[in-house]
Amino acid sequence: MGAFLDKPKTEKHNENGMGNGLRYGLSSMQGWRVEMEDAHSAVIGLPGLKDWSFFAVFDGHAGARVSAYCAEQLLEAITSNEDFQVPGDDGSLSHDCLQKGIKTGFLSLDSRIREIPEILSGEDKSGSTAVAVLISPKHVIFANCGDSRGVLSSGKKMSFSTKDHKPINPIEKERIQNAGGSVMIQRVNGSLAVSRALGDFEYKNVQGKGPCEQLVSPEPEIYVEERTAHDEFIVLACDGIWDVMSNEELCDFIRSRMLITDNLELICNQVVDTCLYKGSRDNMSIVIICMDGAPSVSDEAKQREAELDARLEEKIKEILDHSEPPEAPLLSYIMHLLASKEIEGLPPGGGLCAKRTTIEQIINRLCPSRIDSLSSFFYC
Numbered sequence: 001m002g003a004f005l006d007k008p009k010t011e012k013h014n015e016n017g018m019g020n021g022l023r024y025g026l027s028s029m030q031g032w033r034v035e036m037e038d039a040h041s042a043v044i045g046l047p048g049l050k051d052w053s054f055f056a057v058f059d060g061h062a063g064a065r066v067s068a069y070c071a072e073q074l075l076e077a078i079t080s081n082e083d084f085q086v087p088g089d090d091g092s093l094s095h096d097c098l099q100k101g102i103k104t105g106f107l108s109l110d111s112r113i114r115e116i117p118e119i120l121s122g123e124d125k126s127g128s129t130a131v132a133v134l135i136s137p138k139h140v141i142f143a144n145c146g147d148s149r150g151v152l153s154s155g156k157k158m159s160f161s162t163k164d165h166k167p168i169n170p171i172e173k174e175r176i177q178n179a180g181g182s183v184m185i186q187r188v189n190g191s192l193a194v195s196r197a198l199g200d201f202e203y204k205n206v207q208g209k210g211p212c213e214q215l216v217s218p219e220p221e222i223y224v225e226e227r228t229a230h231d232e233f234i235v236l237a238c239d240g241i242w243d244v245m246s247n248e249e250l251c252d253f254i255r256s257r258m259l260i261t262d263n264l265e266l267i268c269n270q271v272v273d274t275c276l277y278k279g280s281r282d283n284m285s286i287v288i289i290c291m292d293g294a295p296s297v298s299d300e301a302k303q304r305e306a307e308l309d310a311r312l313e314e315k316i317k318e319i320l321d322h323s324e325p326p327e328a329p330l331l332s333y334i335m336h337l338l339a340s341k342e343i344e345g346l347p348p349g350g351g352l353c354a355k356r357t358t359i360e361q362i363i364n365r366l367c368p369s370r371i372d373s374l375s376s377f378f379y380c
Contacts (some may be wrong), residue, residue, distance in 0.1 A: 003034045004281060012272065014265045019044035020053050021292065022135065027266025028285040029272045031240065036286040037064040037069035038238055039128075039372035046079060049086060049136075057285050059148045059238035063190075066113055066199035070128050073093045073112070078105030078134075091235060099222045102143050109212055110198050110218035120350030121146065127192075129219070130292065131162060135289070138227055140234065140315050143220040146194045148238045151247050155230040158251040163221060165196035165237075172196070179206045181215040185363050188215055196220075227291075233258075234289040237271075240282030241323070245349060253349030254288060259301035264288050270354065277353035279379040287374060307344040320366060321335030330367065331360055339380065353380040 009030040027122065037060030046052045054075050056232045062065030078084055078090045084101025085094065105375040118124040128171045129146025142150045144162035152160040166171055167183040169348070174193035177186055180202070184190035188203060197216045203216035212219040235250060245253070319325075319337050326333055338359070339352055348356040 004032045005034055008032045008276060010273075010276070012269055014269065016265045017042060020135070020137075022053055023264060023265075023288060024055065025268045025291040026264065026285070026287040027072060027268035027272050029276070029283070030159055031284055035064060036283055037126075037128075038240075039064070039067040040285055040287060041071050041132075042048045042074060042287065043075060045343065046075070049079070051137050051141055053135045053289075054132065055135075055234075055236055055287050055289055056130060057131040057148050057236045057238055059146065059240075059283070059285070061127055061194075061197075062200075062234060063226070065116070065118065065124050066126045066304055067128035069107065069113060069116065070130055070198055074109055074130060074132065077109040077112070078102050081105055083107055084191075092302055094333045097140060097223050098224065100291070102134075102141070103219060104263060105222045106143070106218055110209060110211065113199050114201055119199070121274055125200070125202055127197040127237070128214070129194055129197055133219075133228075133234055133236060133289070135234075135251050137227045140225045140227055140231070142223040145196045145198065145218060145220040147235070147242075149242050149247075150234065151251060152225060152234050153232040153251040153255065153368075154228060156232070156255065158247045160223070160225055161247050164242075165217075165221075167193075167195045169195065170232055173215065175213060176215050179209055179213060179215045179292065194217065216306060226325060227299065228293075230293045230294065231291040231327070233291055235286065236289075237286040238282070238284065240280050240284035241271065241286055242274050243282060244278040244280045245271075249349030251349075253347055253354065255295055256301075256347050256349075258295040259292075259298045260305050262297050270350075272356045273357060274350045275360050277356045277380060308343075308359055309362075311345070312359060313366075314339070315343070315367045316359065316362050316366065330354075330363060334359060334363060335380075351380055 013028045028038050039058040041056040043054045058067040058070045081104045083104040085097040087201040129148040131144045131148040131150045142162050147164040151163045163265050167188050168186050173183050180188050187193050200216045204214040207215055268286050271286050
């Protein structure tokens with residue numbers, strides 16, 4: 001769980017789609033980790049519920065088997081169990097029945113995971129967080145198990161966030177201790193950093209305790225939000241994103257990028273790159289789901305961005321003209337000096353790190369002979 005590469009793997013997996021009045025984009029990157037353990041789901045139009053959609057992010061640990069299995073099976077586990085009841089003809093929805101069905105889906109999936117041969121034998125000890133959202137014509141239903149997170153931006157501000165399940169949370173700590181475990185260095189038994197997850201069966205073997213009473217629980221917290229005309233976008237992301245950006249920072253950053261481009265894949269890529277340059281050492285996955293109230297591309301915002309790029313180029317020229325840059329690495333040197341300057345108009349939430357690619361392009365253009373010196377990383 002703690003092993004890192006000598007340099008990050010920055011290749012990205014991207015997807016996008018649209019339907020049911022939604023647009024989505026997603027991106028994932030392995031980053032500094034030795035293995036890619038994240039997975040995701042994106043489904044527009046569900047069986048028997050064509051005007052519903054489902055999205056989820058899964059952050060695996062100690063291996064990728066459980067996260068991959070969850071990505072394939074969670075939606076079916078939720079919608080096929082008898083506790084999950086579809087809304088009536090008038091669109092009305094029983095919140096209690098809906099929440100019961102989602103919870104049953106999570107618990108039944110966890111039981112199925114236990115029967116995977118490699119897990120049953122103890123050969124595979126992996127687990128996974130899960131944050132999912134079901135979007136109906138009238139509601140947004142979040143389900144969270146672990147420390148991946150979902151947020152809703154509405155009315156030009158972050159209006160809702162799921163809660164992370166950490167061992168130090170009082171309710172979580174009480175359950176862990178009641179099951180005979182302990183919380184040390186903010187981890188379950190000094191080892192696992194999350195208190196709820198799918199899989200992780202070495203923490204789910206306490207005799208006389210039900211599945212939701214174990215050291216690690218597979219029970220999701222479920223939140224039902226009514227949709228409004230002011231809803232802008234939903235973000236689902238693993239902790240590789242949230243480790244370096246707050247809810248408000250990420251929403252502000254995404255909102256500012258939506259004024260410049262309607263390409264959600266590109267915005268997801270910009271988020272992942274910015275988090276990498278901010279110092280994230282984990283796998284990173286993000287899904288952005290665009291809703292009716294999302295910002296539209298603005299010529300004024302595009303002009304402001306162009307002016308920012310021109311200011312950056314001017315400052316880089318000044319640095320190159322009035323200092324003696326080291327032989328290598330030039331990019332780190334430039335970024336370090338820019339970080340000490342007042343630069344108006346940097347992207348909210350992203351700051352200078354959000355412009356690193358642009359800065360690299362400017363340096364390549366101004367100093368083509370130094371292109372081989374641009375490979376090092378600078379953390380903002």
